[in-house]
Amino acid sequence: MKKYIILSWILVLQLSCSSQNDQNEGEIIEVRNFGKFIETDQFDILPFFDKSTYILLDVPEELELYQADKILAGDGLYFIMDAELGNGIFIFEETGNFVAEIPIGGNGPGEIPDLEDLTYNFDTKTLLVLGAYGRKLFEFSTIGEFIRDISLPENRFFNYIAYAGNDLIYLHTLPSPSYAQMKDERMVTALQLSSMEIIAEHLPVPVGLKYNITGEKPLTFQTGKVVFARAFGNRIHIFQKKGNLEKEILLQALAPTNNLYEKETLNQFMDLLADKNELAFADNYLETENLDFLLLVKSGSLTRWGVWDKKNGKFNLANTLFDSNINMPLLPHLEIDDRKVMKLFNDEFFEIYLNEVGHEDYLRKIEEMVPGFRDKTRKFILCIYEN
Template sequence: MRIVKYYRNINPKRYGIILLMTTLLLASSCHQQQTFLDSVPIDIVNKHNPIQIDIYDIVDSISYIPLETSNNCLLGDIQCVKKDDDVFFVKDIKGIFVFDKEGRFKNEIGRRGNGPGEYFYIDNFYLDRKNKLVCLIFNAKKQILQYDYDGNYVSTLHFDENDMNIESVMMCGEDEFLAYYPLPNDVFHGDSEYRRFKKKESMLVSDKIMDAKKLTSKKTFYPFLYFPMISFDNQYFFISVFSNKIYKYEDGKVQPAYYIDIPNLIPSGAFLEEHKDTDFFELMKIMKQNEIGTGILALEASLDYLFALVDKNTLIWDKEKGILISHTYNSNLNLYSSILVGGASDEHIGSLSASFFYENKGDIKRGKDEMLSMLADTLSDEDNPVLYQYYFKKNLVELLVEKYEL
């Protein structure tokens, strides 16, 4: 199996009044400064003029890993892919499958069934990279099943019934993680958007760190946020529904760390109060008619950059300046695709179906990349998908500012 790879002098009474006023002013100033420091605006150089770029404006290379196709592992539509070192964990509707760096199939994680250590459905999964564990979220049984990387069952963690409906998880310390919940609905009357979990023997104990918004998706299960949590620059960040803020989690506490200042990015409190009894999807329709944005919908992070899906645009931020991207085009694949779809980090590896390569072989072969053309030649429409990952340029924000004269 082949890897195809492509290559920052006053009387005392008056004096007392002045002293009191000075003290109050200083206190007020310190309070304002602290508030500002707790929530810093991200400097976006083109917030009123998002640009369209080619993916090769920001990457040095892209690696494509075709996954081995065999009778032991025939994948359907891939739901998510994570990576640790040189091992890929691929989840589709049937289960989680492990592949090596060459794309060769290694093993499946666990097995289907109702016995100990078995499952009949996986809501999602996360990696405990320190302990080399694959952790399967099984809400129906209020369990998280843990397996080693070879697929062997290790243990089961149990959580309370009130903690059900976990949508996604981010590890944030030893035996500690944050969990994101979908919008409350008529089936799951959740009161939390985020909770923190700690392990106590085989039990998971949680506490709420953010209330659920006063919104409802009625009978529909709807997470709304795509990638709600990331680890970036050795810190933990997450977002909230209809918000322009990026929150930071540290030592059990949450505070707004950054915000994106773009007009009409989120609905006002008055607007939400006026439509408080409106079905969520109808509310979204009304917001679109009034040209009101939906806030930050996803976060992603590479080693050097934070990415955010801001309404319909993608923000690239290097901790100093940010740039808004309207569309990203892959000239070698003749494909428009957001960076937030996958490929920017080990937490969200990207994937493309083999049928995409097969059906678009002509366009790919007319491209500039001969090795990518060879890959398209080797795939049939029934083969397993192809994984991809981006390797970003240094100082790419500066490069974009110069190239697009921002």
């Protein structure tokens, strides 16, 4: 099972951008400088999206869906991966009707022994599931029918996947402590799907990196491009559909902690971060038409969202993102798939509102936006925000 590091982050900044050539690598580096910020408890994202949609999912009582570790959209369907609790992939129509489940477990034909990640091939309209401990792809139709499995290059173990279009996939690997010290190992690999030919490899493992640590959403497909944003370091990498690194975004005010200062333990690293009083990390990076989102940490304090408001040229430091339509905080992470930003509210989230007094106004607001919410035995709401 993948290891995650979910740390608490803070941000102070106003973004200003400039570009220059990196003479060492040849790619374009976009420098973002941090300055003044507006601090707020909640940041309402609705004014910055043209459309918000709320889907009440028809989740059968016996279905072992509990949370969303990843959400994808395509062909009029939504694909929800629950890798930690439900251990499966669940398919729903845009109306919320349940379509199919792809269960995880087993080593027989068409079975996936374990689940690492998945991506949607929008060219062939199929799902590509990364499993078998990161060594195979399993291809399924959009109604959950098994098509084939594909072996990945030998001696490679991958943790995350994103389809870029034109038969190209990007894969990310988390090196083990010993693997990290091997010569010239790379963190991101571009593969031709039809031939499994390695087109390019990017980003050497930082010298001195000792841990299997990455972000909550390190490899994503956003606005037609693949984005790699690991939860340590101060750079975000944007890749083209041809396998090339298009540009790096340098978050200049973040501490360059790519190798966690080569500390022997994570506690030592966090202690040093606190001593330095530094801004570090950039997890769950989402870039939309009007907003950019980041999760950041400063000295081990509470989670903060950094939100770059492109319309008004301001940076907001918020305790949480907020949806004023349903009067709900958007915690702790958001999903992005191309141009859709998504959030799944599950049964557990609504328990406090349903089982304790004093929340009638909240429930009434939800019922206005999502008719039938109270009548559902299992209450799952999928929120989609688009420009």
